[in-house]
Amino acid sequence: MVEETSVEETVLPGDAGREWWQEAVVYEIYPQSFNDSDGDGIGDLQGIAEKVDYLDDLGVDAVWLTPIYDSPHADNGYDVRDYRSILEEFGTMADFEALLAELHDRDIRVVLDIVLNHTSDEHEWFQRSRREKDGYESFYHWVDGEPDEPPNNWTTGFGGSAWTYDEVRGAWYLHLFDEKQPDLNWRTPAVREMMHEEVRFWLEKGVDGFRLDVFNVMSKPEGYPDGDPEEEWVGIEHFANGPRIHEYLRGLSEDVLSEYDAMTVGEGMDLSPRDAKRYCGPSGDGLSMTYHYGHTSLDVGEDGWWDVVDWEVSEVRSVLSDWARALELTDAWNTVYLGTHDTPRIVSRFGNDDRYRYESATLLATVLLTMPATPFLFQGDEIGMANYPWSAREEMRDADATNRVDTAIESGAIESFAEAEGVVRYRSRDNARTPVQWTDGEHAGFTDGEPWIPVNPDHDRVNVAADRDRDDSIFRFYSDLIDVRDDTEALRYGVYDLLTDDHPRVWAYTRRTGDEVVLIAVNWAGRTSRVDLGSAGTVESVLACNYDDPGTDLSSIALRPYEARVYRLS
The missing domain is CATH 2.60.40.1180 (Golgi alpha-mannosidase II)
Incomplete structure (x- = not known):
């Protein structure tokens, strides 16, 4: 039996003051894989501009663009070389401004990905820091020592040591991700001041908010103590929700964000609902919302990335329900997502990408668009795009997966890519990064050139044109349900x-x-x-x-x- 609850006793979340982002449906765009306008095989800003009517037809209220800044792309743009320049392959600042205007004309807001924790090793700040010039000496985490003795046992999120010895400076620098992504030292006041100005630059351009990449690992403890060697990510207990993280975020909010009607969503590592309450809202650090990995880590076993285990519906239900109830009636708003540029395709991971592609894709849409949260959709999920059948190391571009595979081969844990193929097909972030499949034509209508990453061979039957012509259209289901959500206060x-x-x-x-x-x-x-x-x-x-x-x-x-x-x- 179901226990009845009196409607009259209901207290509504959000009654204290509703914000535009609480009612928005956000659509994530991975620019280099969305649409290529100039035939170089890389998606670009003009390519997105060509599809704004598609986004308007879908009914989304905001788009989140993953990094568009100048970058050597060691980690697909999350290694920023210049925060105020557009990557040449994506276009120019004029192209961005034109896209911003096109989207705003359709009442679609624009949210940029901002990387606060680290830069590229090609950023001029790092180049000056490694040469100890112009006051940039402490912009990054440097530790003196012998070339064969890292300062501690911390590892990166991609596997391997989090320290690289720099011959130019004669010291070790910290990078929680790829070695070409040195971590900024937020203990240095000048770092905080300059990063605040990078954020302000884009708000002055008219952007409507930011997704804060790995925001809660920005603060590291003094002395860099060793981490628990049993953790897959060694050291995470020291830098996730680090000692001064709230100070840094409150400073950003008070000095910059509070002056604008900006949405902020923080990507949190090892994040709990209790943490989210401290980060969000006026009684916290001022962020709009956070998102977590509780439900997307259910298929990770005790041995980490290499250990794929079955997930249960009850587990997904429990995690998402716990977050919904924990943040309800607080000023910390909730988010819900099932896939991003960092995860496998949702219909392959949480659904059935064969016999029940339509049914499972639309079930996932239903959960996303009816839970108490701001829903985040990822490009291609609205037509049921699936994982790619990876069969060779050379096909891949994902720094996470390739680093893990290469390290395993070098250590002798596996002999060849073939032994990793099953895990890679399931886990690789490249699954989400294959080009959007617009048509059944060559390269799925994504480009006239050679695509930067392979196009899924199932594009002959899974593509936007075909889906929108079907009676059982996944796109139409998403669009109709977004309309229902817009018209239904309870949703x-x-x-x-x-x-x-x-x-x-x-x-x-x-x-x-x-x-x-x-x-x-x-x-x-x-x-x-x-x-x-x-x-x-x-x-x-x-x-x-x-x-x-x-x-x-x-x-x-x-x-x-x-x-x-x-x-x-x-």
């Missing part, structure tokens, strides 16, 4: 009540405001499942369903494989 601000906390396959919940109740029920499995939701109320109308004839008797629902239903209750 934007309603209180979340979980109805099925022990069903192995069905996730059902309601969203409630004072005069509106919406019921969402999804069968996250490739088999029919039954559930009794009769005590939830009486169906007034069907708002969305990915099957025909969903029925309205809640007392005995037979949900078909990957079926998703959204009801308005009376």
Whole structure:
């Protein structure tokens, strides 16, 4: 039985003051893989501009652009060489300004990815720092020592030591990611001041906010103590949510962000709901929201990246429900996502990219667009793009996966790429970075040239043109459900009540405001499942369903494989 809750007793989250980003649907664009306008095989800003009507048709309210700054692209743009210049392959500042205007003309906001923790080793700050010139000596984390003795046992997020010995300076520098991404030393006041100005530069350009890359690892402890060697990311207990991180973020918020109507979403490592409350809102550090990896790490076993384990619907339901309830009625707003540029394709990871591609893709859309949070969609998911069948090291571009594979081969853990193929096919970030499949033509209509990364061979049947012509269109389901969300107060601000906390396959919940109740029920499995939701109320109308004839008797629902239903209750 389902326990009834009085609607009259409901207190609405967000009543204290609603912001545009609380109602927005955000669409992430990975520019180099979105659309190429000039035939060089790399997506660009003019290519995005060519597709603004597509974004408008989908109905999104904001786009998040991953880094477009000048960069040597050791880590696909997250190694910034100049924060105030556009990567030449992407276009010019004039191209960006034109794209910004095109999107704003359609009431679509623009959120940029900003990398606060590190720069490229080709950034002029690092070049001056390694030569100990012009007051830049302490801009990065430098430690003197012998060339064969790293300062501590910390590792990078990609595997291997987090320290590289620099022959020019004769000292070790810290990099929590690739060795071409040295970490900035935020203990240095000049670093904070200059990074504040980099953020202000783009706000003055008219951008509407930022996604803060790995924001909560910016603060490192004095002395750089050794980390727990049993952790996959050795040292994370020292630098995730580090000792001065709140000071740094409050400074950024008070000095810069508070002067603008800007959205900020922080990518948090090892983040809990309690941490999020401290980072967000006026009673915290001033960020709009954070996002975490609780549900996207469920398929990672005890041996880390190499250990792929099965996930359960109950686990995903538990993680996302816990976050929803923990942040409800606070001034820390929630986010929900299933995939980004750093994860496998959601229909391959959480759905069924073969027999039930449409059904599972639209089920995932339903969860994303009906949970109490700002939803983040990733390019291509709106047509059910799937993982790529990687079969050779040479096909790959992902610094994370290639570093891990190369290190494993060098250490003798594996003999060849073939032994890693299964894990790479499942985990590689390149899965999300293959070009958007616009047509069934050569290179999927992404480019007239040779694409920088291979196009998925399934583009002959999975592409935008084909999907939008189908009766069972994933794109249309997303677009229609975004419209439903826009028109339904309960789906934007309603209180979340979980109805099925022990069903192995069905996730059902309601969203409630004072005069509106919406019921969402999804069968996250490739088999029919039954559930009794009769005590939830009486169906007034069907708002969305990915099957025909969903029925309205809640007392005995037979949900078909990957079926998703959204009801308005009376």
